[in-house]
């Protein structure tokens with residue numbers, strides 16, 4: 001369970017993953033929030049458009065069509081592997097799906113077969129439409145599949161999710177067959193490898209060689225009340241060194257309000273504002289803090 005990312009944060013994590021991202025018209029304010037809730041978010045859903053052509057597909061996903069108003073997803077992934085952001089908030093992509101599947105996604109356990117449509121998916125999933133005719137013949141270029149992998153990994157890493165939080169529309173809603181042309185198990189394997197590698201710029205799996213000097217970003221979901229880790233002490237020491245010190249008794253291993261306010265000061269120092277300076281670490285600010293990996 002997690003609060004949805006702001007538009008700025010989503011853009012940031014996608015670009016940090018090495019993706020080319022295009023912002024379409026007024027996507028930051030384009031949503032279906034007046035029709036129902038958005039969040040808490042639990043996962044990422046992958047679709048195919050049953051359309052061809054980037055511009056045509058992006059327009060349809062932004063506008064929707066009679067009977068199904070847009071946005072029809074959050075981002076469109078074209079055949080070159082570029083991401084076009086068309087919505088920020090609730091989007092018409094998932095419809096009603098299987099509550100047992102939602103439970104499995106939340107628990108990150110094995111997916112059951114989807115055999116009922118009893119829960120609102122538009123509330124709980126980020127949605128990405130991939131340009132493909134869905135006829136089983138239209139090819140899926142490697143650049144496009146790599147972009148699906150990167151988008152999914154970026155969002156999972158931010159929220160502290162595993163690859164099990166990524167599903168296909170066909171795994172959610174009875175009667176759906178998208179995406180067609182690759183297997184979701186195969187895609188989840190790629191996402192897992194990218195997450196294990198620490199993300200950003202490679203899908204070759206963990207790199208050999210010396211241990212990285214700085215601790216990789218563990219995902220925003222890592223930082224919550226009740227979390228205890230030497231990493232939080234190490235982070236606190238770095239915040240103090242940067243002059244972002246709201247600790248009464250100095251940093252400790254347990255995540256507290258003092259950690260949050262100190263981290264918010266660090267985000268402010270870097271120029272982040274509003275929801276992007278809420279004191280919950282994000283990848284960009286974390287990487288610049290350079291927390292030693294050995295504590």
Ligand SMILES: [Zn+2]
Nearest residue numbers: 047048169178
């Ligand atoms: Zn779909």
